[in-house]
Amino acid sequence: MRRRLLSCGVLGAGLLSLSAGTLRSEGPTPEFVFSKFVPRQRDVEIETPKPTEYAKCTVKPEKLGKGSAWLVTGQNGQVLRRFVDTNNDDTVDQWRYYNNGIEVYREIDSNFNEKPDQFRWLNTGGSRWGIDSNEDKNIDAWKVLSAEEASRVAVNALLANDADMLRLVLITAEDLAQLKIEDSVQKQMLANVSNPAAKLRDVLSKTKSLTPKSRWMRFDAASAMPSMIPADDGKAAGDLLLYENAMAIIETEAAPPRNSLLVQIGEIVKIGDVWKLTQIPLPIEGNQVQLSAGVLMQPGQSGAGDVPAAANPGANADPRVAALVKQLQELDGKAPTADASPAAFVKFNSDRATVLKQLISATAKDPKDQENWIRQLIDGLTSAVQTGAYEGGLDQLKLLETQLKSQLKAGSPLASYIGYRRMLAEYSVAVQTAKTSAAQAKAQEEWIKDLQGFVETHPKAEDAPDAMIQLATGLEFAGKAGEARKWFAQLAEDHPKTTAGRKAVGAMTRLDVKGKPLPLAFAGLDGGKVDIRNYRDKAVLVVFWATWCKPCFEDLPKLKALYQQYRTQGFEVIGVNLDNTPNGVKGYMQQNGMTWPQIHEAGGLESPPSLAFGVISLPTMFLVDKKGNVHSRPASIEDVKAALPEALELKMSTATK
Structure with a gap:
């Protein structure tokens, strides 16, 4: 029986055989497997025993389909590894790696030439x-890549100063042609991603926080769901699915809470x-803040036929408007970097x-487009104030706000729009300077009064649901549950179809249960x-939690101790995970010894x-008692x-005895 190791580090012919439908060969030792075969790609989390534990591991043949x-x-x-021969040619063509018994990564030799040509992250691995x-x-190209994982690859490229890795997740001319993006929009987007190696070096030369030991933690976005730009918006021949302002949260080497x-x-596009x-x-x-929307989400200026000028400048558009749009885009492209001075x-x-x-x-002659630009000005100023920039x-x-009051018609939604954001800005300044x-308590007290005044003055405004949920939440945190319940009820009645309205209904359930x-x-x-x-007939603790929740993590040792102490006496735990997606949740649970049942539905x-x-x-x-009724809502x-x-x-049992 032959046994060989290919130069590329692949388990070779003779280690597997299915001649006559049976397995033969003595097989490799655990030490040989763990020392010779590791994932070829970075960013793979797998379970690998310590060398002192090799003797307790086993390697055995198995029939697999x-x-x-x-x-x-x-x-x-x-299960730690599985090396598979799928076509019975006595040569491994799949290398499968596991974490906590679940396959998380696979390398595939699809053309059976003893060299892997595909790499897949699976199950809790992504x-x-x-x-x-x-x-x-x-990797030369991605066949499947989620928005979350695109952000992870981009961050990994940033941390490794790897321009080639980054290029694979940057939009290309071929991508834009496939999407049939308008030529003028293509030009701006390609300019933003041009010369990635130089731009990557520039970013890394100015960062004070990122090091090779930093790591991607999770994806975040301004909206919990992606946005759809319809084809008739004029920016592309088909519908576009994107996140407008995506972020990645990174863990650095700094000490908490600055880590x-x-x-x-x-802007990230599918x-x-x-x-x-x-x-x-x-x-x-530091003071850095990027206030601009992405190129695709910039409001367009319309002329005859409602063709956005941003997508087709010079065609049915005011040349002055087109020039100003270009000036704004160029300005946004030169936003100050992290180390810029406050004056910048x-x-x-x-x-x-x-x-x-x-x-x-x-x-001024196009009220719809004028309102879009007014809103962007309001949003930009508000964001700048909130970040202290x-x-x-x-x-x-x-x-x-004063100027608009004298110009707007009665009942214009812009009046409440700017009023609410001015309130947000004032509250941010008050908190920053307290x-x-x-002083902090005073700022919170004034905020509550402002919110109440806003919802009483603008009960049907587009921001009313957000203001009411903020008001009710603030009152609940202040220990005023009765007043909070009143506003939750008002919100549920006035705005039942909004997310805030549905949350208010749930809050009343929580408060009254x-x-x-x-x-x-x-x-x-x-x-x-x-x-x-x-x-x-069991006492059940229901815990709403998430992998990113630090207090939840800090509570785990005490919770597990209680679970072990009282489980035989009828105590159970049900977790309700509020991560946006289930990716990584099972791995987190297994790593932290969370053995109780879990609820998870998408949406965080x-x-x-x-x-x-x-x-x-x-x-x-x-905390639910043995009769099935809520005993209490523990705070800790x-x-x-x-x-x-x-x-x-x-x-009771003790007293009975």
Whole structure:
């Protein structure tokens, strides 16, 4: 029987055989497997035993469908590796790697020449699918790449200063041609991603926080769901699916709480099964803030036929407007970097406001487009004030509000729009300048009064649901549950179809559920449905949590200790995970020893389970007694520990004895 190792590090012919349908050969040792075979791609999290544990692992042949494999298991019987011969030619053509017994990564030799040409991340490892057409161990193109994973690849490229890796997730001329993007928009987008190697070096030369040891943690976006730009908007021949302002959250080497950093991913677009970036990722450090929308989400100026000037300048568009749009885009492309002086940020925001005011003046004959530019000016000033990047922004907002009041017709939605954002800006300034706890309490008190005044004056405004949920939430956090309940009820009645309205209904359920059955029946993370009614005669702690929630993580040791102490006496835990997607949740649970059942439905804090109880902070907990009624809403694990004996009726049992 022959045994050989290919030069590329692949398990070779003779290690697997299915002659006559049977496996033969003694097989490799665990030490040989773990020392010789590792994933060819970076950013793969797999379970690998320590050298001192090799002797407790096993390698054995197995029949696998029409093929055969060497199965590598750990000391507890968990699968660690599986090397598969799918076509019975005595040569491995799939290398499968596992974490916590689940396959998370696979290398595939699809043309059976003993060299892998495809790399796939699976299950809790994600959904990436890379192609290595020249079989040099480097991915040449992505076949499948989610928005979340595109941000992860981009960050990895940034941390490694790898321009080739970054190019694979940047939009190309071929991508834009496939999407049939208008020529003028293509030009701007390609300019944003041109010369990535130089731009990458420039970003890294200015960052003070990123190091090779930093790591991607999660994807975030201004909206919980992607946006659809319809074909008739004029920017492309077909519909466009994108995230307008995507971010990646990075863990750095700094000490908490300064160990997290935002990296702006920007506008990210879906092309087939792959999401691509339309700009170089940019760390947001110090005073840096990028106020511009992406190229595709810039409001267009319309002329005859409603053709946006941004997509077709010079055709049915005012040349002055087209020139100003170009000037704005060029200004946004030169936004100050993280190490710029405060004066540079003031100048940038001031210049941007000036151009937007000129656009507002130039579109006076087109009320719809003029309103778009007014809103962008308002949003830009508000964002600059909130981030502390434009000290004079609040004064400009107040002046603009005064000017608009004299020009707007009665009932114009712009009046409430700018009024609400001026309030947001004022509250941000008050919080930023509050140096004492008394000043902070005063700022919160004024904020509550402003919110109440806004919703009473503008009960039907587009921002009314957000203002009401902020008002009710603020009152609840202040310990004024009765007043909070009143506003939750008003919000549910006035805006029942909004997300805030649905959350308000859930909040009332949460506030009033003590002594009543908990209406908890949702999809399980492992499939099926988790229904608390199936846990009668047990005391159940329901915990709403997420992998990104630090207090949830810090509570785990105490929660696991309680679970072990009381489980034999009828104590159970049901987790309700509020991550946006299930990717990585199972791995997190296994890593942290969370063995209880889990509910998960897509949407994170706006998912059906979260809305059903109006969850506003994590962790949120309910302790349900053995009769199936809510015993209490613990605020901490210490509260759970104190209430658990009563919920389990342990005191009653002791008294009976």
